[in-house]
Amino acid sequence: MAAPRRDTRGIVDAAELLARVRFRRREPAPPLRPYLEHYWLIDWDLDRPYASHVVPHPSVNLVFQQFEDQDPFAEISGIGLGVFTQTLTGRGRVCGVQFRPGGFRPFAPGHPVSEWTGRRVRLPGTDPAPVLSPTDENARVAALDAHLLALGPRPAPQADQAMALTDRIRTDRTIRRVADLARTEAVSVRHLQRLFAAYVGVGPKWVILRYRIHEALERAETSTALDWSALAADLGYADQAHLVRDFKATVGVPPTAYASR
Template sequence: MGTPRRDASPRDASPRDTPRRDTRGIVDAADFLARVRFRRPEAAAALRPWVEHYWLIDWDLTEPYVSHVVPHPAVHLVFQRFEGQEPFAEIAGVQQGLFAQKLEGRGRVCGVKFRPGGFRPFAPDHPVSHWTGRRIHLTGTDPARVLAPADESERVAALDAHLLALAPRPDPQADLAMTLVARVRADRAVRRVADLADDAGLSVRLLQRLFAAYVGVGPKWVILRYRIHEALERAETQEAVDWAALAADLGYADQAHLVRDFTATVGVPPATYARHRTA
């Protein structure tokens, strides 16, 4: 993740600091939360400009369980301990397909979710697209420092210490990428890459290059992924969904386009998924 820099000057925390409390991206979130202990503590204030939140998972299962997630456009640093295996740490770039993880026995994961656009200052030697779709084990890192403490606050402090030692430097391009992705996530009116580029004062080509270098995926992919996240959440939380109206709200030309994208991402059509959730 790059050589630690002594000239780092972490910035003050931004208004984006509070960890999200929704379950967007988690498939069958209620079932997942019933099987594991899942928390999202905040990072140290000096890290929040780049880190969206930490995520801690502990489980003690009597039978195997496979969790599924529709990934966000974010890079993760993950420390993991599975029963019967040596603990390890890895960098997980943006995963473009449905992500599945088998959990069994007892285990623990301590993860860092970087803001989309916020990972590059920690690993400036490569564009973030270098990590996309990859899970790379880290060497020279002692995962037990993060995973071993019984006290949760000590695990959070260990994550803080690990990241602060990397001393990320402020990067205006990272700031721009984070701002643009945050706008896509929050504003349904952002539906076209060309409009996002115009608002940013960039050509479409420059916007695409920015996203490749700092987010790891293109702006069109980000727009579509956040819309699928919202559709998935609606299917999770509502007994009856007007899919045609939702498609229009999310900027799709018609319901068929939403169904196609949802099915390609989640694996089943949205109506089928919703029926399974309410059965």
């Protein structure tokens, strides 16, 4: 596994978020790296409320949270199907674990990952204090390592396959349809659908679309004069109208309106 990625894919108005909170990504212990994207740590101290928005990755997250005037808690956050919004006020802290797509099932082998999709489930038997209490960031990372290592992930060939396939979707521009992926892997579309439901939590078509929107969102953040027609072709859309439709359905506004603001 490479070092934690530095892109802002999925974060709506990333510049505003980074101006309001302290956001970092950290690498997990070596035995956990096959299953995890990274840890993500956020601390804030705000004089007025701020609403953050994220277009979720096809990943399950384990999140330890401390909000002002609330008891700390831990929860499993399944793959979010729409934009995730969280309003931050006062002072607070979040320590999160982003699993690789397909990487959560070895920690919870008894159920298909699709059972978590669209849900946020509190973990009342999990004490969040060891993760949230330390002032030292390295101690928080060590506590996350200890918590996950104690769960003892169970290696599973199908989970490995799901992780490899979603990595390919993310990096291989030639994969534009589920049929493309099925053909290159010499499996049926139905096989991919069953595998993704059990080990990723959403279908392969959804993953392809979500990674397209992530790239479009990041390009809108970083480009001052973006050629949306060219980007649509680059992402495998039949035309610009299809990109606009998917972008608006996911983010809530057309891409040109998002870029202009």
